[in-house]
Amino acid sequence: GAGVSQSPRYKVAKRGQDVALRCDPISGHVSLFWYQQALGQGPEFLTYFQNEAQLDKSGLPSDRFFAERPEGSVSTLKIQRTQQEDSAVYLCASSPPGLAGILFGPGTRLLVL
Amino acid sequence: GIQVEQSPPDLILQEGANSTLRCNFSDSVNNLQWFHQNPWGQLINLFYIPSGTKQNGRLSATTVATERYSLLYISSSQTTDSGVYFCGAGGTSYGKLTFGQGTILTVHP
Numbered sequence: 001g002a003g004v005s006q007s008p009r010y011k012v013a014k015r016g017q018d019v020a021l022r023c024d025p026i027s028g029h030v031s032l033f034w035y036q037q038a039l040g041q042g043p044e045f046l047t048y049f050q051n052e053a054q055l056d057k058s059g060l061p062s063d064r065f066f067a068e069r070p071e072g073s074v075s076t077l078k079i080q081r082t083q084q085e086d087s088a089v090y091l092c093a094s095s096p097p098g099l100a101g102i103l104f105g106p107g108t109r110l111l112v113l
Numbered sequence: 114g115i116q117v118e119q120s121p122p123d124l125i126l127q128e129g130a131n132s133t134l135r136c137n138f139s140d141s142v143n144n145l146q147w148f149h150q151n152p153w154g155q156l157i158n159l160f161y162i163p164s165g166t167k168q169n170g171r172l173s174a175t176t177v178a179t180e181r182y183s184l185l186y187i188s189s190s191q192t193t194d195s196g197v198y199f200c201g202a203g204g205t206s207y208g209k210l211t212f213g214q215g216t217i218l219t220v221h222p
Contacts, residue, residue, distance in 0.1 A: 031208060042117075042199050042212030043156070056209060089154065099144050099208055101161035107154055 002026070004105035006092050012111045013082045021077045021108045023092030033102060034067055034077050035091040043091055049075060050097075082112045115140045117202050119213035126190050126220050134185040134216045136200035144203040145176050146210060147185050151196045159185070159198075190220045 005024045013019050025032050030051050035043035036059075046065070048056040051072035060067070064082075069075040079086055089109050095102040116139035126132055136145070147159040160167050160174040162183065167174055171190075176183040183202075187194055197217050201210030 033209070042215055043201075043210075045209055045211070048207060048209055050207065055207065056205075091156065093156075095208055099161075099163070099206070101146055101158045102208060102210070103158055104148075104156040109154075 004092055004094050004103055006090075006105040006108050008108060009106060010109050010111075012113065015083060015112055017082050017112075018078065018080045019082055019110065021079075021090050021110070023075045023077070023094075023105060025073065025075070025092070025094030026103060027073075028096070029094035029103075030072070030097050031095045031102075032069060032075050033093045033095075034075070035093065035104075036061075037089045037091055037107070039088075046077070046090075079110075082110075084112050086110060087112045115142065115202055115204060115211045117200060117211050117213040119198075119200060119216050121216060122214065123217045124219070126218070128190060128192060128220055128222050130190050130220075131186070131188045132190060132218070134187070134198050134218075136183040136185070136202070136213055138181050138183075138202040138211075140204060141181070142178065142202045142204050144201075144205075144208055144210065145178075145183050146201045147174055147183070148199045148201065149194075149196050150199060150215070156199070187218075190218075192220050192222050194218060195220045 034046040045059040089107040093102040
């Protein structure tokens with residue numbers, strides 16, 4: 001089947017705008033992760049869902065960042081009042097239950113002007 | 114939290130050469146994965162290898178958990194192997210990973 005998909009692939013926002021980034025995980029994958037990747041850096045963990053439950057949000061950089069997965073499948077990462085330092089690639093990944101290889105989507109490249 | 118260091122930071126090879134990439138981690142882990150980020154930014158999972166050795170074609174990986182390192186071997190490199198190689202390590206029950214800074218590999222024809 002299809003891999004992890006993300007939309008939009010590119011997003012340009014003016015400073016202060018709200019944005020919403022969507023992730024469609026692989027069907028049947030109960031674990032879903034969001035990562036942030038700055039230019040030239042490795043991905044950094046933001047948050048983790050098991051089905052609809054957000055079990056770890058320790059990586060969210062501020063209360064302007066909010067993630068949800070209300071029905072245990074599609075997830076949305078929302079950033080309120082965007083700032084220039086939010087410019088990065090936002091990666092979604094999913095995996096089967098337990099410890100296993102995680103599969104990444106193509107990412108959403110966010111540029112805040 | 115776990116610290117992950119990768120070496121070398123950059124590697125330039127001629128096509129056909131072999132290479133070894135290293136990943137050191139600061140704490141005991143139950144999860145170690147290697148990824149290749151291609152020039153278009155897609156992260157591809159190469160190995161899930163918390164311990165032991167695995168091989169997939171020209172690639173193989175070994176993790177020695179007790180000594181807190183993992184190695185990725187690339188044999189007979191090809192230009193399509195170019196990109197950034199990341200290792201991610203974790204100690205949670207649910208697969209949260211901390212990534213290193215990556216090794217940038219360039220393979221010339």
